[in-house]
Amino acid sequence: xxxVDVAPVLATRREEAMGFLEKMVSKGxxxxxxxxxxxxxxxxxxxxxEYMSVAAARYDIARFGAEFxxxxxxxxxxxxxxxxxxxKQAPILKRVYEQMCExxxxxxxxxxxxxxxxxxxxxxxxxxxxILPVDVYIPGCPPRPEQVLDGLIxxxxxxxxxxxxxxxxxxxxxxxAQPGRNYKRTGPPPLEEGFH
Amino acid sequence: xxxxxxxxGELEAHLQSKNLVINMGPSHPAMHGTVRMKIELEGxxxxxxxxxxxxxxxxxxxxxxxxxxxxxxxxxxxxxxxxALMNNFGYLSAVEALIGLEIPERAKFIRVIGSELHRMNDHxxxxxxxxxxxxxxxxxxxxxxxRELITDRVNELTGAxxxxxxxxxxxxxxxxxPGWIDKVLxxxxxxxELRAEVEGLLTRNRIFVDRMRGTGLITTPDAxxxxxxGPCLRACGVNYDIRKQHPYWVYDQLDFEVPVGQNGDxxxxxxxxxxxxxxxDRIIRQAIAKLPAGPVIIDDWRIALPPKQDVYNTIEGVMxxxxxxxxxxxxxxxxxxxxxxxxNGELGWYLVSSGAGHPYKVxxxxxxxxxxxxxxxxxEGKMLADLVPTFDTINMIGGEVEQ
Amino acid sequence: xxxxxxxxxxxxxxxxxxERYFDRSGAEWGVVHPxxxxxxxxxxxxxxxxDFKLFGSMDxxxxxxxxxxxxxxxxxxxxxxxxxxxxxxxxxxVAELQGEVPELPSITPVYQGANWWERFIWDFYGIRFxxxxxxxxxxxxxxxxxxxxxxxxxxxGRQGLLPERPIKDIYRxxxxxxxx
Numbered sequence: 089x090x091x092v093d094v095a096p097v098l099a100t101r102r103e104e105a106m107g108f109l110e111k112m113v114s115k116g117x118x119x120x121x122x123x124x125x126x127x128x129x130x131x132x133x134x135x136x137x138e139y140m141s142v143a144a145a146r147y148d149i150a151r152f153g154a155e156f157x158x159x160x161x162x163x164x165x166x167x168x169x170x171x172x173x174x175x176k177q178a179p180i181l182k183r184v185y186e187q188m189c190e191x192x193x194x195x196x197x198x199x200x201x202x203x204x205x206x207x208x209x210x211x212x213x214x215x216x217x218x219i220l221p222v223d224v225y226i227p228g229c230p231p232r233p234e235q236v237l238d239g240l241i242x243x244x245x246x247x248x249x250x251x252x253x254x255x256x257x258x259x260x261x262x263x264x265a266q267p268g269r270n271y272k273r274t275g276p277p278p279l280e281e282g283f284h
Numbered sequence: 285x286x287x288x289x290x291x292x293g294e295l296e297a298h299l300q301s302k303n304l305v306i307n308m309g310p311s312h313p314a315m316h317g318t319v320r321m322k323i324e325l326e327g328x329x330x331x332x333x334x335x336x337x338x339x340x341x342x343x344x345x346x347x348x349x350x351x352x353x354x355x356x357x358x359x360x361x362x363x364x365x366x367x368a369l370m371n372n373f374g375y376l377s378a379v380e381a382l383i384g385l386e387i388p389e390r391a392k393f394i395r396v397i398g399s400e401l402h403r404m405n406d407h408x409x410x411x412x413x414x415x416x417x418x419x420x421x422x423x424x425x426x427x428x429x430x431r432e433l434i435t436d437r438v439n440e441l442t443g444a445x446x447x448x449x450x451x452x453x454x455x456x457x458x459x460x461x462p463g464w465i466d467k468v469l470x471x472x473x474x475x476x477e478l479r480a481e482v483e484g485l486l487t488r489n490r491i492f493v494d495r496m497r498g499t500g501l502i503t504t505p506d507a508x509x510x511x512x513x514g515p516c517l518r519a520c521g522v523n524y525d526i527r528k529q530h531p532y533w534v535y536d537q538l539d540f541e542v543p544v545g546q547n548g549d550x551x552x553x554x555x556x557x558x559x560x561x562x563x564x565d566r567i568i569r570q571a572i573a574k575l576p577a578g579p580v581i582i583d584d585w586r587i588a589l590p591p592k593q594d595v596y597n598t599i600e601g602v603m604x605x606x607x608x609x610x611x612x613x614x615x616x617x618x619x620x621x622x623x624x625x626x627x628n629g630e631l632g633w634y635l636v637s638s639g640a641g642h643p644y645k646v647x648x649x650x651x652x653x654x655x656x657x658x659x660x661x662x663x664e665g666k667m668l669a670d671l672v673p674t675f676d677t678i679n680m681i682g683g684e685v686e687q
Numbered sequence: 688x689x690x691x692x693x694x695x696x697x698x699x700x701x702x703x704x705x706e707r708y709f710d711r712s713g714a715e716w717g718v719v720h721p722x723x724x725x726x727x728x729x730x731x732x733x734x735x736x737x738d739f740k741l742f743g744s745m746d747x748x749x750x751x752x753x754x755x756x757x758x759x760x761x762x763x764x765x766x767x768x769x770x771x772x773x774x775x776x777x778x779x780x781v782a783e784l785q786g787e788v789p790e791l792p793s794i795t796p797v798y799q800g801a802n803w804w805e806r807f808i809w810d811f812y813g814i815r816f817x818x819x820x821x822x823x824x825x826x827x828x829x830x831x832x833x834x835x836x837x838x839x840x841x842x843x844g845r846q847g848l849l850p851e852r853p854i855k856d857i858y859r860x861x862x863x864x865x866x867x
Binding site for chain 2: 130132133134137138140141144145146159171172174176177180184206207209210211212229230232
Binding site: 337338341343345346347350381382383384505506508509510511513517522524529530616618619620621622623630632634636638644645647649653654656657658661686687 | 710711712714740741742743744746748749752753754763765769772774776798799800802803804811824825826827828835836840842
């Protein structure tokens, strides 16, 4: 849009128009994304047992559209870090996170993942937010399934409120401080070009 | 197609091939959390396997050495998190052996009931997971539903679904909740139904049997040499169960059998676990029938917390409460090795006390540790696909193996 | 407990034990000299009258903070016999000499099960086992320096492998995760 030379008044109107369109697109994308979360359960410890309960028949995470665990980071958009991450595991977690495509979200499941829990010792990473950005923290040791579902709903609200774009031309932020905000796509020119 | 014979010759010719090294885990659905297997393959045959563990090492021993004896209890929950009660009670028994303490009869019975409930929990999880990973998702759902019922009962008893921290040195911190016994009996009926359902889905299922029978074999001398205990050893035909050999608590008053396998393969390990589920059912029913009345914790304020009434109203109660909380139980200096039969085998504790309120050394002999060490022996020379059921039936739990 | 086995060993071998004593639960322990260890353990396993075939476990104790801290390390062996229905409790004392890594003979050639436990002890206490086929760290990573279960290793001596993001830790402040 920047290379098109237009009068300021006209540009404002078009920006307004585009803003409206973008908002609608963003809302639609957000709605679609929040109900089709593909989870990557990075299950390491005790919380994994509660994750099993959440996924099984009684609590049934499928009701919230996060049914199918994908054990490949490339096919997942929600990284659930379930359980203690120690310093030996941390580089692996980081690599799994980096392999996931944007947009991606991270849920820290249980206190060990959130802050190290009561394992304040030589072996354990004191919270995964020291190595990757986290969207929702679920406390509990381990959290009850209801709590996990609550955390999932919180994440869905967060996703719905985020700005989603079909195309994002903003310069790549090296820190990736806010996952999910920048949806980047490389490849063929995007649809939006057709509008003007 | 003029050179057809030549092409055929080429097809039959020996191909230049080299061994392929692949990496399973540490984040792999079949690796139960956090084991990394470096596997050298020739075709689909495993030439060499090298398990690398430690991705869930949480400094159990060091943490325990820095807190009081009672505060170690939550750390023990998280060793084998599928059957936390057995870890709690095993640890407490070891501490009691170190003090030289006899706990009340009722507490012993409740410990048996709790342990057996969690043994069922552990076996159900294992059996369900075997079904899941061999492609039978419905067996998993039935097993998990049965597990949920047990978890509910444990929840009512201890206040936590998974990490129970139940029991105190000298007995238990609370008695059974009212009406709990009836609920347990109903739960047992329902669990038996679900167990039959799981069994019906798996035990005579052709695909399941073909994947399980004859895979993951280990000979008896090897199993002993590596230090296998529990269902994995019994599947090899060794009748060895600490509940029978060195009866602790009240196991000598209860009538139960120890199922023993024959071949030491995956299918026998599975069968032993299913059979043990039935025996657990028997033990719990007997223990409930024999459950005596009486206190659940010893009446010694140097070891057990005084009742709240006394803490609020007497100076002695306040003092002993304060000292127990701030300084911990004063365990005399010395050492002890004590073991109980956990779901996966011998759970041993070697404790050293320096006479202070906190442990000097807490060694835990996790049953899964030697069994995992024996996995390369079980799968080397076998197909890669055999690794998955083998890994399932040994029921390796990251928390206890990697401490 | 253990008495029969310890007596049999005392008869069969010349002077296998430096000391025998009873622990808090009334079980008897035998303290073995490091040089006699392999001989004692082989006798335990292969002697038909003893038949200690089921390997239990091993661990070490760092005596640094105890009233008598010398020799510094004790390595504990627990081995079971199914026919005798017994556990034998053995102990080897090993000193840490100035500037030297404490060493013991490995019993892995006798018991396969000792393999991982010896790696465990090497990892956490830094006791080297002579003749072990593959003495690597088992639970900690290779980059880790020191032996965390030694009493002089700090509880929070974290040695991170990754650079950390700047985060607000309201309790400990940032960057404490890698302090040795």
